[in-house]
Amino acid sequence: MGETWFLPCSHMSKREGEQFEGFQGESPQLPEAEVGVPQGKGIGTSTLRKEDAELIAGQGRYVDDIRLPGMLYLAFVRSPVAHANLGAIDAARAREIPGVVAVFTAEDLHFEAGVPCGSNPTGDARQPTRWPLARERVRMVGEPVAVVAAETRGAAADGAAAVEVDYDQLPVVVGSEEAVREGAPQLHEEAPGNLCCSIRYATDGFDEAVAGAEVVVRQRVINQRLTPVAIEPRGVVAQFQPSTGEVTLFTSTQVPHFVKTFVSVVIGTSEAKVRVIAPDVGGGFGSKLNTYAEEYVAVAASKALGGTPVKWTETRQENMLATIHGRDQVQDAELYATGEGRIVGLRLNVLANMGAYLQLLGPTIPHLTLFMATGVYDIPNYTCRIDCVFTNTTPTDAYRGAGRPEATHVIERLVDVLARRLDLDPVEIRRRNFIREFPATSPTGLLYDSGDYDKTLDRALELVGYDELRRDQAKAREQGKLVGVGLSTYVEVCGLAPSSVTKAIGVGAPGWESSTVRVHPTGKVTVVTGTSPHGQGHATSWSQIVETELGIPFDDVEVIHGDTAFAPYGLGTYGSRSLAVGGTALYHSLRKVKEKARKIVAHQLEIDPDDLEFEGGRFHAKGSPERGMTMAEVIGAAWSADNLPEGVEPGLEETTFFDPPNFTFPFGCHVCVTEVDRETGKVEISRYLAVDDCGRVINPMIVDGQVHGGVAQSIGQALFEETVYDEDGQCLTASLVDYMIPTAVEIPQIETERTETPTPTNPLGVKGIGEAGTIAATAAVVNSVCDALDVDHLDMPLQPERLWRVLQGLGEKPVEAGPLETKGGGTS
Amino acid sequence: MGERLSITVNGRGYEREVEPRLLLVHLLRDELGLTGTHVGCDTSTCGACTVRLDGLTVKSCTVLALQAEGCEVQTIEGLAQDGELHPLQRAFHEHHALQCGYCTPGMIIAATDILERHPDPTDEEIRKGLEGNLCRCTGYHNIVIAVKAAARG
Numbered sequence: 006m007g008e009t010w011f012l013p014c015s016h017m018s019k020r021e022g023e024q025f026e027g028f029q030g031e032s033p034q035l036p037e038a039e040v041g042v043p044q045g046k047g048i049g050t051s052t053l054r055k056e057d058a059e060l061i062a063g064q065g066r067y068v069d070d071i072r073l074p075g076m077l078y079l080a081f082v083r084s085p086v087a088h089a090n091l092g093a094i095d096a097a098r099a100r101e102i103p104g105v106v107a108v109f110t111a112e113d114l115h116f117e118a119g120v121p122c123g124s125n126p127t128g129d130a131r132q133p134t135r136w137p138l139a140r141e142r143v144r145m146v147g148e149p150v151a152v153v154a155a156e157t158r159g160a161a162a163d164g165a166a167a168v169e170v171d172y173d174q175l176p177v178v179v180g181s182e183e184a185v186r187e188g189a190p191q192l193h194e195e196a197p198g199n200l201c202c203s204i205r206y207a208t209d210g211f212d213e214a215v216a217g218a219e220v221v222v223r224q225r226v227i228n229q230r231l232t233p234v235a236i237e238p239r240g241v242v243a244q245f246q247p248s249t250g251e252v253t254l255f256t257s258t259q260v261p262h263f264v265k266t267f268v269s270v271v272i273g274t275s276e277a278k279v280r281v282i283a284p285d286v287g288g289g290f291g292s293k294l295n296t297y298a299e300e301y302v303a304v305a306a307s308k309a310l311g312g313t314p315v316k317w318t319e320t321r322q323e324n325m326l327a328t329i330h331g332r333d334q335v336q337d338a339e340l341y342a343t344g345e346g347r348i349v350g351l352r353l354n355v356l357a358n359m360g361a362y363l364q365l366l367g368p369t370i371p372h373l374t375l376f377m378a379t380g381v382y383d384i385p386n387y388t389c390r391i392d393c394v395f396t397n398t399t400p401t402d403a404y405r406g407a408g409r410p411e412a413t414h415v416i417e418r419l420v421d422v423l424a425r426r427l428d429l430d431p432v433e434i435r436r437r438n439f440i441r442e443f444p445a446t447s448p449t450g451l452l453y454d455s456g457d458y459d460k461t462l463d464r465a466l467e468l469v470g471y472d473e474l475r476r477d478q479a480k481a482r483e484q485g486k487l488v489g490v491g492l493s494t495y496v497e498v499c500g501l502a503p504s505s506v507t508k509a510i511g512v513g514a515p516g517w518e519s520s521t522v523r524v525h526p527t528g529k530v531t532v533v534t535g536t537s538p539h540g541q542g543h544a545t546s547w548s549q550i551v552e553t554e555l556g557i558p559f560d561d562v563e564v565i566h567g568d569t570a571f572a573p574y575g576l577g578t579y580g581s582r583s584l585a586v587g588g589t590a591l592y593h594s595l596r597k598v599k600e601k602a603r604k605i606v607a608h609q610l611e612i613d614p615d616d617l618e619f620e621g622g623r624f625h626a627k628g629s630p631e632r633g634m635t636m637a638e639v640i641g642a643a644w645s646a647d648n649l650p651e652g653v654e655p656g657l658e659e660t661t662f663f664d665p666p667n668f669t670f671p672f673g674c675h676v677c678v679t680e681v682d683r684e685t686g687k688v689e690i691s692r693y694l695a696v697d698d699c700g701r702v703i704n705p706m707i708v709d710g711q712v713h714g715g716v717a718q719s720i721g722q723a724l725f726e727e728t729v730y731d732e733d734g735q736c737l738t739a740s741l742v743d744y745m746i747p748t749a750v751e752i753p754q755i756e757t758e759r760t761e762t763p764t765p766t767n768p769l770g771v772k773g774i775g776e777a778g779t780i781a782a783t784a785a786v787v788n789s790v791c792d793a794l795d796v797d798h799l800d801m802p803l804q805p806e807r808l809w810r811v812l813q814g815l816g817e818k819p820v821e822a823g824p825l826e827t828k829g830g831g832t833s
Numbered sequence: 834m835g836e837r838l839s840i841t842v843n844g845r846g847y848e849r850e851v852e853p854r855l856l857l858v859h860l861l862r863d864e865l866g867l868t869g870t871h872v873g874c875d876t877s878t879c880g881a882c883t884v885r886l887d888g889l890t891v892k893s894c895t896v897l898a899l900q901a902e903g904c905e906v907q908t909i910e911g912l913a914q915d916g917e918l919h920p921l922q923r924a925f926h927e928h929h930a931l932q933c934g935y936c937t938p939g940m941i942i943a944a945t946d947i948l949e950r951h952p953d954p955t956d957e958e959i960r961k962g963l964e965g966n967l968c969r970c971t972g973y974h975n976i977v978i979a980v981k982a983a984a985r986g
Contacts, residue, residue, distance in 0.1 A: 717974075
């Protein structure tokens with residue numbers, strides 16, 4: 006069995022049941038960055054993106070665009086069955102196909118270790134080794150069994166189709182509930198009962214504390230399995246130089262440095278010889294926050310082929326089977342409250358479906374649900390149990406929001422059910438429970454940095470005209486129309502993550518981020534960032550920070566990312582962390598450059614450094630603006646180095662590795678107005694408003710874009726999307742014909758508004774916005790449709806058929822819509 | 834081994850010998866090096882491969898290269914004329930109508946067809962016209978605004 010995996014391979018000490026005790030001291034009050042009026046292309050301006058020029062002209066460079074001389078194409082032979090012992094693999098016929106150069110199975114390619122998992126929330130999680138090519142047994146449809154290398158895409162595909170594999174089929178289990186039942190098919194010897202781990206947390210004396218509660222709301226909530234569907238499938242171009250052991254790997258990833266570390270370990274070559282490049286990446290949404298079997302197989306195949314470069318481009322069907330899925334939690338929740346709707350306790354039990362193997366962060370995802378399930382509410386008593394289980398399905402891992410959408414959805418649904426039970430308006434029940442003192446320690450020990458949940462709620466109600474909306478709804482109901490208004494007041498944990506906390510919750514990787522600032526002799530600037538953007542516009546936002554903080558114009562700044570040969574070790578882009586952690590690393594590097602420049606100017610002007618002021622990229626003596634030096638002059642002095650102060654080196658280049666003292670906690674209020682067609686059950690979203698607070702905003706245009714995208718993905722989850730398996734473990738939604746992601750027709754115009762409550766966690770005061778949409782919006786949409794149909798609860802996706810069934814039941818007592826049987830037996 | 838193919842792409846003529854099963858999108862990307870047209874699915878659903886073929890808007894993943902024998906193909910690379918961006922390219926930039934950029938070439942090509950059919954399109958006409966082009970990043974919000982802005986030139 007591969008040894009327990011932790012990044013970067015330092016062995017974590019085994020510890021039993023050690024819980025994250027939460028933050029001991031206060032979150033430090035860091036100096037506020039000067040909150041000047043936005044000017045030029047600096048912080049706060051909606052500057053147009055410098056990333057666009059190549060992308061709108063078709064000059065982008067994605068992995069599949071890359072071709073190396075002599076390159077061969079790879080095609081994988083994948084298991085068509087969900088659970089089987091692997092018999093003989095006969096590649097004879099395949100090898101005769103013209104253009105096929107080689108066929109490799111697990112016997113032919115050597116790996117030092119399996120596909121890594123860096124998550125062990127309880128210290129005793131079962132992490133079964135998953136070899137890049139299956140050995141002895143396959144446990145999911147789509148698991149790679151062999152790989153064919155050929156001269157053309159067609160020949161590779163023909164070769165893969167001609168490989169004959171004997172599968173000695175075994176019983177299959179798909180749903181998480183079935184997986185833990187007595188006698189269920191067992192996937193891994195080391196995981197009796199298919200249990201990966203059981204994460205438990207409880208505040209002291211929970212049962213006594215909630216015993217007196219006058220109202221108890223019990224509700225099962227299904228957060229259905231989703232497929233991320235980044236429009237660019239995954240892909241790699243790999244070359245292993247046998248003479249030097251050097252590896253060059255282009256891969257569509259969000260974490261090039263993690264891939265570099267793991268390729269060196271799994272392949273067995275020095276990490277100093279591995280170069281990973283994330284070129285342009287066509288979206289990730291968490292699905293590329295991982296390392297995959299195909300990356301290791303491609304490098305090993307190139308090695309076995311004597312250094313010939315190879316390319317594998319994932320087809321969409323492969324993507325929907327072999328790239329991680331998201332969510333898939335069965336939640337049983339109980340909310341305890343007084344007669345006036347004051348919540349005293351929350352109990353949450355979750356069955357989290359891990360799939361056949363653990364990918365990089367498997368059990369950490371539901372662990373984040375545990376941390377955030379109490380949401381924006383002051384809930385003193387909380388107990389949560391998360392059982393992570395293995396099933397014969399594609400592994401689940403981080404998908405935009407990663408555990409926090411599931412938390413917000415369950416609490417925002419429960420609060421609405423409580424409001425109905427007590428006949429209170431959803432706004433009123435929320436007001437009676439908001440957290441109002443900040444920083445606030447959550448029942449799970451997190452320290453909410455800053456917030457004002459009334460502010461975003463009030464702003465949303467004002468913009469949407471809540472009272473008038475309710476009057477219109479009443480009138481519409483009189484005409485027999487099914488109109489609903491839904492709210493979601495959310496808080497998310499972002500800015501991942503303080504490294505002491507990642508270690509305490511069993512995540513192998515730390516949470517810091519790096520940035521280098523290099524001022525060139527001609528006054529231009531190169532920023533090297535450890536983040537790995539794939540649509541978020543970091544080059545633009547980082548350039549804005551340089552303009553404001555260093556006074557060097559936006560257009561004189563280049564930002565390099567995604568190539569491990571240039572960048573200092575970086576932890577990549579996910580968890581809405583890039584600006585809060587990577588942006589702050591940049592801010593500190595700029596501060597160091599400014600401090601060094603101040604010494605040089607003071608020395609050259611022969612005045613005291615404290616008598617200098619810095620404005621618009623220029624130092625000048627207080628009181629006599631004409632005596633000063635611009636940054637361009639400073640770099641000239643630093644470069645010529647003929648007159649530098651004592652102890653100051655030539656050049657102007659600084660690097661920072663910033664470990665945040667705390668997470669950040671963006672928050673907000675979303676409102677959704679829907680109408681359900683009585684005949685067809687189809688949901689129409691007539692209005693969607695998002696009021697978000699992500700602290701200080703660097704580029705309002707980019708922030709709006711992130712909200713639009715996140716809300717659209719949430720509308721997809723709420724109304725359309727569901728990954729469905731039949732009982733044989735065949736995925737019935739493994740193509741874009743069967744898995745409907747919303748088109749431009751289904752998504753309404755999305756109104757966005759913001760308030761700005763800076764965070765003390767970092768000097769920029771920024772919190773992060775990337776996942777606000779997916780975290781807030783499913784609850785707003787479902788709350789709205791439940792309001793329209795006047796029912797307690799409905800499980801997603803609210804496809805027309807499901808609502809039509811409820812509508813037929815209309816008139817009886819509100820239908821407790823548990824998991825409805827969809828044809829083919831979904832995972833619910 | 835292959836069949837003779839002559840085709841014009843973005844105004845330039847090409848002669849190639851191709852396998853009968855070669856898809857037009859792979860001819861463009863692998864044989865002619867025009868990698869601006871992308872592949873995002875295998876069911877002609879996503880639209881990332883949209884090109885113009887003799888004026889028609891087609892999904893080049895569902896057209897055999899040989900079907901384009903003697904045809905005029907326009908790809909994203911051929912939209913800008915002598916260094917001047919097409920109004921749609923400029924509008925997508927000015928209205929933040931792209932994030933990762935992978936769907937953008939197909940989205941812009943599809944939008945050229947919409948504007949030809951609807952010189953002053955409504956939001957609904959734009960959204961209906963883009964129903965065959967999937968985007969996962971933008972939620973389509975700014976794309977609709979950009980297409981409308983381009984219509985106004």
